[in-house]
Amino acid sequence: MQKYLKLLRVFFSIILLAGMSFLFLDFTSSTGTAWYRRLTYLSFVPSLDLFIQSLIHGLALTAWGWLAVLILTLLFGRIYCSFLCPLGVLQDIISFLSRKSTLRKRPFRYKYSKPLNWVRYPILIITLVSLAVTGTLLVNLLDPYSHFGRIMADLFRPVYIYGNNLLAALLEKAGSYLLYPVDIIAGNPLTLIVPVIVLILLLSLATTQGRMYCNSVCPVGTTLGLISGIALFRPTIDKTACTKCGQCVQKCKAQCINIKAQKIDNTRCVGCFNCVRICDTGALRYRLTLPGKSDAQNIESDPEDMETVSKVAASGLGPMAESILKEEPEAPRTQDTDRSKRRFIAESVTALVALSGLEAWADEDGDEENKASREDAAMKKLKAERRVPVCPPGSLSLRHFTYTCTACHLCVSACPTGVLRPTFLEYGLIGIGQPRMDYNTSFCNQNCTRCGEVCPTGAILPLTAEQKTTVQIGRVNFIAANCTVTKQETACGSCAEHCPTKAVRMVPYKGFLTIPSTDTSLCLGCGACQFACPVPEKNAIFVLSNREHLTAVPPEEEVIEYEEQTEFPF
Numbered sequence: 001m002q003k004y005l006k007l008l009r010v011f012f013s014i015i016l017l018a019g020m021s022f023l024f025l026d027f028t029s030s031t032g033t034a035w036y037r038r039l040t041y042l043s044f045v046p047s048l049d050l051f052i053q054s055l056i057h058g059l060a061l062t063a064w065g066w067l068a069v070l071i072l073t074l075l076f077g078r079i080y081c082s083f084l085c086p087l088g089v090l091q092d093i094i095s096f097l098s099r100k101s102t103l104r105k106r107p108f109r110y111k112y113s114k115p116l117n118w119v120r121y122p123i124l125i126i127t128l129v130s131l132a133v134t135g136t137l138l139v140n141l142l143d144p145y146s147h148f149g150r151i152m153a154d155l156f157r158p159v160y161i162y163g164n165n166l167l168a169a170l171l172e173k174a175g176s177y178l179l180y181p182v183d184i185i186a187g188n189p190l191t192l193i194v195p196v197i198v199l200i201l202l203l204s205l206a207t208t209q210g211r212m213y214c215n216s217v218c219p220v221g222t223t224l225g226l227i228s229g230i231a232l233f234r235p236t237i238d239k240t241a242c243t244k245c246g247q248c249v250q251k252c253k254a255q256c257i258n259i260k261a262q263k264i265d266n267t268r269c270v271g272c273f274n275c276v277r278i279c280d281t282g283a284l285r286y287r288l289t290l291p292g293k294s295d296a297q298n299i300e301s302d303p304e305d306m307e308t309v310s311k312v313a314a315s316g317l318g319p320m321a322e323s324i325l326k327e328e329p330e331a332p333r334t335q336d337t338d339r340s341k342r343r344f345i346a347e348s349v350t351a352l353v354a355l356s357g358l359e360a361w362a363d364e365d366g367d368e369e370n371k372a373s374r375e376d377a378a379m380k381k382l383k384a385e386r387r388v389p390v391c392p393p394g395s396l397s398l399r400h401f402t403y404t405c406t407a408c409h410l411c412v413s414a415c416p417t418g419v420l421r422p423t424f425l426e427y428g429l430i431g432i433g434q435p436r437m438d439y440n441t442s443f444c445n446q447n448c449t450r451c452g453e454v455c456p457t458g459a460i461l462p463l464t465a466e467q468k469t470t471v472q473i474g475r476v477n478f479i480a481a482n483c484t485v486t487k488q489e490t491a492c493g494s495c496a497e498h499c500p501t502k503a504v505r506m507v508p509y510k511g512f513l514t515i516p517s518t519d520t521s522l523c524l525g526c527g528a529c530q531f532a533c534p535v536p537e538k539n540a541i542f543v544l545s546n547r548e549h550l551t552a553v554p555p556e557e558e559v560i561e562y563e564e565q566t567e568f569p570f
Contacts, residue, residue, distance in 0.1 A: 002285055005273040009082055013089040020086040023454075024152035024409070025160045027182050029416040033453040036410070041065040042084050043145045044220050045406060046456035049136075053404060053458025063458075073224045077231040079271035080224055081214055087144035088214060088270065090151075091206040095253055098207035109250035112258050113209075115268055116216045124222040135403030137430050141194070142219055145456075147202075149408035150195040150433065154422060157413065158184050185441055190424040194433055210253035215268045225267035234289050235269060235276060237262045241283035248275035248284050382477070388545040389426045389436035390474045390525060393444065394452035394460040397548040398427070405459035407433035411451040417442045419527065420451060437473070439527030440538055444473075446500045446526060472552040474525025474543040476503055476518045482540040485515045495529035495541050501555045504529050504541070516541060521553045 047065035127138045168179035214221040256268035395401035421438040452462040503523035506514035
């Protein structure tokens, strides 16, 4: 049975890797939302994040995957890293291909290396402490699931779509229309910096140092390593049967077997079972090790370190949870609206007044220079507001989103209209890589709730179709001076035609011409008007972000009266 443990690992890990990869590569939106939950259920960081958000917002507690991972680790060691972590499996594939490469002059063999405790434990503690200050910034940059998602969504997905388009063209020439071409949406090339650097780092480490990233950098690996040191089932060495041949050391990708001392560092062992399969004498076996009988084979876990990490985790999550708990974005607008909402309304009114030229009444002295300076200030303020990104519906607020999203880009891959795009520094350094609504690329479908259904962390909470029709993530802003109707005196109206809530309507302007008129109370911030606007760079009509999502006023339904026919009409 010991010999088949590796085969069991390879079988399950390949199935999981294929399923997880397809979630990010699928451009047809044909994958059911239930599969997203099933395949991401045991992803440690997203599951823990979703569990915390469920507690804060009173949702059903279904995200227990993180607890299942902890129990599995306590029982069987760090099998998560080799069975369930997609980035870990990707590293195994890279290592396997590098060992089989014909470019190597000699067979590649691993060797034992001392643990870099001075690196991995400070990284873990700093990451936990940073949650209180910067939210998920370090988690975004270190979480293995998020790295895997960005590599797949940002690097492999365009290649996958290009291959589909090439194959579709070949089939079309043969008279078959089984496949269809798909447009590749070009984003900001700066968003590729992080996934490219991570992929290069993984290629370098996996080909030369095995699982060094998992054992020295990854905070998830370090956390599970603390638990695996006291796991019930662990690989152990029988000193009486061991011949010190070193075959296990050469196959150990975690580089944690000290054959001279006949010890295994179980805090770094990733449960790949390569050593168990290669051992001919049966000295190295995967055994049940009861407390008090582990002796020299077990690496003792310092309970003080575990207590310290637990305290840091609790203190780190506390302020974030408290701040999000205070947010009530779905509450209707009342007289108790907080100051930030009042400030946004005042700013939008100020900008609209300045842009419409109606501020002349306040210019009592008729000073044209002062008027021009105020207009310049209003325009600068408006440009600053435009730089604030619009976060997806269900994300409650910019603060909630930036403090919770791990930038895995699963919502970017699942978005059927492609309006969600990765960012670079649009959210600032804290939100590097997190997605935003790009209305120059597409718009948000009023009836679509897919991003909230697939989000594994709770950064985008699920909305019902009814709730989606009233959540206001932004507000429309119209600059008449930049509109085609005023600049070229040409009839248009694309923005009003595409607005689903009638927040943009056409009103009489000059002669037969009509011009857009906006009502921000009806606006959802879906961006349909901005996407449809023919003006280059969309400077005539655009959506400004709501830092805290509000509730829009439902549009009035037009009632059509029918006259009752008393007689046959003809």
